[in-house]
Amino acid sequence: MPVKAAAPAPGTARPGGRTARIRAAVRDAVIAGLSEHGYPGLSVEYVAERSGVHKTTLYRRWGGMEGLLADALVLAGEDDWTPPDTGSFEGDLQALALEVVASFAGPAEAAAPTAFVAAAFQSERAAEALRAFYSERFTRCAAMVTRAITRGEAPAGTDPEALVRAVSAPIFLRLFITREPVDDAAGRQAASVAFAAARAGAFIPAE
Structure with missing residues (x-):
């Protein structure tokens, strides 16, 4: 049930169209930044550099760090996690x-x-x-x-x-x-x- 924290290494292929790839790259950058710096130390500039997405695009699509963080959590919830089924x-x-x-x-x-x-x-x-x-x-x-x-x-x-x-x-x-x-x-x-x-x-x- 945890939030998935592992981010793919830079350059890892991701499925889906360009929009999905951009969103995933941004999510990966947000998670990496949280791991390295925590929320207070995370910046749009860091996400832009890590993801390869221009910060103008980040501001236009996500509005800032709060939007980026919220979307990272939304993506974390779009996984295939299922509760355990051990038989008892x-x-x-x-x-x-x-x-x-x-x-x-x-x-x-x-x-x-x-x-x-x-x-x-x-x-x-x-x-x-x-x-x-x-x-x-x-x-x-x-x-x-x-x-x-x-x-x-x-x-x-x-x-x-x-x-x-x-x-x-x-x-x-x-x-x-x-x-x-x-x-x-x-x-x-x-x-x-x-x-x-x-x-x-x-x-x-x-x-």
Whole structure:
């Protein structure tokens, strides 16, 4: 469920027409800049130099850094990510939690997603884009919950969004609030707690 942070190396071929290639090149440059400099240090000039797209075009099409950042998140959400399907509800939640942990496993992996979160505190447009990104991810996770309900592993009416929030919240608390180390054990613990709560009906909305 993480934001995809890896940017293709310069010169990598990209599918689609010229517009799609330009958009992808700009997205790659934004992500690279976030990883290297963070949101405060990122500039249109950097994106122009990295992407090979003239800054006049960047301003005309994206309006500035907020527009560039928002579109980078939109593109990050246009991937083929699907929630885990391990064959069991508990296994799916464990795998989901470990995906989140892995996306922050080291400085290289964590740089871009951390910068996206930091940018959301400094730009309302970035915050809106980040909310939309995760809302779409929550929607995809509905399939995981539907399978669990069908197998009798979760009660009918379980809210996928509330469940996924419960899996990831302890991990993000450690990462961004208490600044504690995060490892696979922390991910498994978060998943186990969410699994037990789901089985007890904690994520069924009150009527």
